[in-house]
Amino acid sequence: MVVMPEQELTSLERTALYKSLGNPLRRRILEYLGRRGEANSTVLARELGESSGTTSYHLRKLAEQRLIEEIPEKSGGRERWWRVLPFQHTAPDPATMAPEEYAAAEQLAILKIDVDTDLFRRAHKEYRGPDGWAQVMRAGAWMTREELLDFVREYRALLERYGHPREGAPEGARPVKLRFYAVPDTVKEWNGEPTGP
Structure with missing residues (x-):
């Protein structure tokens, strides 16, 4: 892409x-x-x-x-x-x-x-199973803010690696809607920094 x-x-x-x-x-x-x-x-x-x-x-x-x-x-x-x-x-x-x-x-x-x-x-x-076009994934992990930001950068790099512009898409490619969001769990405070209500 x-x-x-x-x-x-x-x-x-x-x-x-x-x-x-x-x-x-x-x-x-x-x-x-x-x-x-x-x-x-x-x-x-x-x-x-x-x-x-x-x-x-x-x-x-x-x-x-x-x-x-x-x-x-x-x-x-x-x-x-x-x-x-x-x-x-x-x-x-x-x-x-x-x-x-x-x-x-x-x-x-x-x-x-x-x-x-x-x-x-x-x-x-x-969703038709792990080999279908529609995929759903929900996950959680402990990360530092720096690790989270690195994760987001790598996510963008993956989109550039695997995505194609419409004109250069290989045969069989379809437009795919992808969404990503990350939010720290609500734990009131972590190392003196508020993380949510």
């Missing part, structure tokens, strides 16, 4: 990004482009049940945020074709966010929780 290096964003840029990713239609556009590879505003309007003027507007906004790009060799005149760009973003510490940025990030998080809950249910429903 080819991932563009993270760019330093200002608080205003992050706020705009979170609002875009939290916009239901823009999310559907990104999901469609991710599955199909490319589309223009007319195709998206037909597939998503919107007007081409509406999809064209949202495509331009996504392009401004470098989430998609125009395909010059397919575009001509008023017809513009688009594809998604590789994207990676790590949100900063919420304590450092401006109020509007935090509110936008919180709204996006709520939307993600709903999406991820649906994926979790699907994974359980579609």
Whole structure:
């Protein structure tokens, strides 16, 4: 999987990004482009049940945020074709966010929780054993913070090692949704540092 290096964003840029990713239609556009590879505003309007003027507007906004790009060799005149760009973003510490940025990030998080809950249910429903496409794993371990951060770095390296961009995916590859989160167990305090309620 080819991932563009993270760019330093200002608080205003992050706020705009979170609002875009939290916009239901823009999310559907990104999901469609991710599955199909490319589309223009007319195709998206037909597939998503919107007007081409509406999809064209949202495509331009996504392009401004470098989430998609125009395909010059397919575009001509008023017809513009688009594809998604590789994207990676790590949100900063919420304590450092401006109020509007935090509110936008919180709204996006709520939307993600709903999406991820649906994926979790699907994974359980579609599980066909350890050799199937749907896999579910829950685990726990004792780690230092440094070990946890090393684990996350290695997890990202594994994604880059085993994942492929859509265009370079081998035969038989399918898009796979992966989710990862880690949170220390609630033990009140550990070595003088609070770890949860």
